[in-house]
Amino acid sequence: MLKKIFFLILLILMMHFFFVFFVRSQEKVQSGMLSIYFMEEKVGYEEYTWESNEQGYILTVKGRMTKPTAMEIEKLTLRLDKNFIPNHFYFKGSVSGMAQEVTSSITEGNVKNKIRVAGQERESTVKIKRDAFLLPNPIFSPYLVLTKKYRCTLETLEEKIDLSAYIIPQFEVTFTLEPKEGEPCSLRMELNGIQIELQTDNEGDLKAIYIPSQKLKVIQDSS
DSSP, X not given: OHHHHHHHHHHHHHHHHHHHHHHHHTOEEEEEEEEEEETTEXXXXXXXXXXXXXXXXXXXXXXXXXXXXOEEEEEEEEEEETTXXXXXXXXXXXXXXXXXXXXXXXXXXXEEEEEEETTEEEEEEEEOOTTOEEOOTTOOGGGHHHHHHHTTTOXXXXXXXXXXXXETTTEEEEEEXXXXXTEEEEEEEEETTEEEEEEOOTTOOOOEEEEGGGTEEEEEOOO
């Protein structure tokens, strides 16, 4: 009888081990660092992880920048479903020396924001397009969502398309995206009159961001 109980316990433990192993094998975590340059001077960095699992994707970021805007990113988390639709956003850090914390939940384009700035808290509710990209300004890692979705080959992006971005937690804008002629791994983006070039690869990894009008470039650290 004791042998049967021992065998049953051992079987349960083995099944649990294989279940955990299977679940973890479905999860993939990618890490990287973006170096930020302003007027050719290195002014900051962003460390990020991109995790994919059965629910979707999670982007986590930390870093800092001194110019042209002083920013400290203690933690940024962006959660998306398998179709790259955002459902949760969190930011804690400081902008121009002012402490900020933003928590946003998104359901079918309905956004509930809770914003804490300098010890004062306020809430807001806005309606955005369901598939709007969340682009907190001036943070660069969330552009990874664009490159992960469209990748280098751009089979689904043969010409200019109109998309939507929520400059969270401020306002929603329309932007255009198109492949750069002669450079299949480059995307040309126009956002609020600003020209932005995104360089990616076959896996959708963000390699560089160029914003000439703002004298900014962001380069994936290869080290």
